[in-house]
Amino acid sequence: MSHKRIPKRKAAIAAGSVVALGAAAVLLPNAMASQDGGAADNATPRTFKATDASSLAAQLAKNPGDSFAGAYYDSAKQQLVVNVVGGDNNNVAVQAKKAGAAVRQVANSTASLKSAARTLKAKATIPGTSWAVDPRTDKVVVTADSTVTGAKWNRLQSTVKSLGPGMATLKKSAGAFKTFASGGDAIFAQAQGGTVRCSLGFNVTASDGKPAFLTAGHCGVAAKQWADSQNGQPVATVDQATFPGNDFSLLKYDDPNTQAPSEVNAGNGQTVQITQAVDATVGSTVFRMGSTTGLHNGQVTGLDATVNFQSETNPGGVDTVNGLIQTNVCAEPGDSGGSLFTQDGGAVGLTSGGSGDCTKGGETFFQPVTAALQATGATLGAGNGAGAGNGNGAGNGAGNGNGAGNGAGNGNGAGNQQGGNQQGGGQQAGGDQSGTASPGDQSGAGTASPGDQSGANNGSGANNGSGANNGSGVSNGSGANNGSGANNGSGVSNGSGISQGG
Numbered sequence: 001m002s003h004k005r006i007p008k009r010k011a012a013i014a015a016g017s018v019v020a021l022g023a024a025a026v027l028l029p030n031a032m033a034s035q036d037g038g039a040a041d042n043a044t045p046r047t048f049k050a051t052d053a054s055s056l057a058a059q060l061a062k063n064p065g066d067s068f069a070g071a072y073y074d075s076a077k078q079q080l081v082v083n084v085v086g087g088d089n090n091n092v093a094v095q096a097k098k099a100g101a102a103v104r105q106v107a108n109s110t111a112s113l114k115s116a117a118r119t120l121k122a123k124a125t126i127p128g129t130s131w132a133v134d135p136r137t138d139k140v141v142v143t144a145d146s147t148v149t150g151a152k153w154n155r156l157q158s159t160v161k162s163l164g165p166g167m168a169t170l171k172k173s174a175g176a177f178k179t180f181a182s183g184g185d186a187i188f189a190q191a192q193g194g195t196v197r198c199s200l201g202f203n204v205t206a207s208d209g210k211p212a213f214l215t216a217g218h219c220g221v222a223a224k225q226w227a228d229s230q231n232g233q234p235v236a237t238v239d240q241a242t243f244p245g246n247d248f249s250l251l252k253y254d255d256p257n258t259q260a261p262s263e264v265n266a267g268n269g270q271t272v273q274i275t276q277a278v279d280a281t282v283g284s285t286v287f288r289m290g291s292t293t294g295l296h297n298g299q300v301t302g303l304d305a306t307v308n309f310q311s312e313t314n315p316g317g318v319d320t321v322n323g324l325i326q327t328n329v330c331a332e333p334g335d336s337g338g339s340l341f342t343q344d345g346g347a348v349g350l351t352s353g354g355s356g357d358c359t360k361g362g363e364t365f366f367q368p369v370t371a372a373l374q375a376t377g378a379t380l381g382a383g384n385g386a387g388a389g390n391g392n393g394a395g396n397g398a399g400n401g402n403g404a405g406n407g408a409g410n411g412n413g414a415g416n417q418q419g420g421n422q423q424g425g426g427q428q429a430g431g432d433q434s435g436t437a438s439p440g441d442q443s444g445a446g447t448a449s450p451g452d453q454s455g456a457n458n459g460s461g462a463n464n465g466s467g468a469n470n471g472s473g474v475s476n477g478s479g480a481n482n483g484s485g486a487n488n489g490s491g492v493s494n495g496s497g498i499s500q501g502g
Helices: 050-062 091-098 110-123 150-162 369-376 404-410
Strands: 068-074 079-084 102-105 129-134 139-144 168-172 187-191 194-198 202-205 211-215 225-227 234-242 248-253 263-267 270-273 285-290 294-310 318-327 339-341 346-354 364-368
Touching: 050 068, 050 079, 050 091, 068 110, 079 091, 091 102, 110 129, 110 139, 110 150, 110 294, 129 318, 139 150, 150 168, 202 369, 211 234, 211 369, 234 369, 248 369, 263 285, 263 294, 285 346, 294 346, 318 346, 346 369, 364 369
Parallel strands: 079 102, 139 168
Antiparallel strands: 068 079, 129 139, 129 294, 187 194, 187 225, 202 211, 211 248, 225 234, 234 248, 263 270, 285 294, 285 339, 294 318, 318 364, 339 346, 346 364
């Protein structure tokens, strides 16, 4: 992999900055448009885009009441399902139906599930264990990795049984839970014991207006200064870092003129404009970019997860992290801190740790971006007011936002495709993607096959046929990220970007 730089380090490391290795998930234009042509029928649940479903779930959870029991996204039906206890006529059920959600009666309330989690914390904080609320099963899912054996396993089993029938499920993981802070090639630091390697998560603007980025907290506590190459000079310094408890850190670029585009480099010439921070919803499809394994996709499987990592500094100790997002997306050492995001540009999480690998699969946990932004006071978007992505600015290179410039630049390209109606090219063979993560229901877990992509990324417009990306599709020969695209030449992420490749 090659890395190109602007002299004097005025380019930022492209977020999630590495081309995907091997078969990578293919980011498809948004084909899950909400069918919301008018007021919702209380008796008929509406269909939602995954991001819209997440937003609605977050709104309903703000004033949950005793009857609220969580929500999840049914990707096959494209519906938000809201769990309630106590009948269909309580306030939560009424509000959920008015909003277009499907309502499901369950036995366990959010309060009772959280109480079960508190019991687990008090009685079973054992290295190599985790637990998360899964609203699809209305239970707390407890996982033990391969190191939990003998008396520890018996203790965990006994604690789960004490929660009562129907409250929790206990399962084993083949791997061992660990943070993923070594083995990649995105951002580097020298620490006691050698070189530490992590992945950049999302470029942000710090509260003082300076350009910065988010990554994992266990990366930030391991070293103070970070470089963009293994033997390079530091380009960023840790401003805030939290681990354990939470797992996020904020690093400010040493050069205040650094241009830090609010985008994720998804590899293979694709970038995704990051437009907002969103909460995770169980059942929704998410994409992870990391410096070791590149781009992979899967589903959110649990929320408010607690993970008990074996402490790396205190033999026999436990580093407990709370409030995480659990997924079935794979990850490996070096992916720590990397981006978890939605196909339409929602920043979801920062890679924390997990078990398994991208050959056998496993569980991976993520620090929610919304919590990291709130705690650090940072905001998504380019620092120094010079971020890429306005289509008429630094990344134009070939016209005034026409075609590629207006596509990849302002989010009407890679992330949104100007409505994602998939007219023309988008209705072609690229629509099925031959397996997981199809554009219709986004229900696949794992890595999507590139398929033939004859619609998704060809020269006649990424998936619009005549829109913002016509004639310069997101990833093809004259696409938004090459030769004359919105982010090349003098653009912030390609040609002169540090980690776009070339």
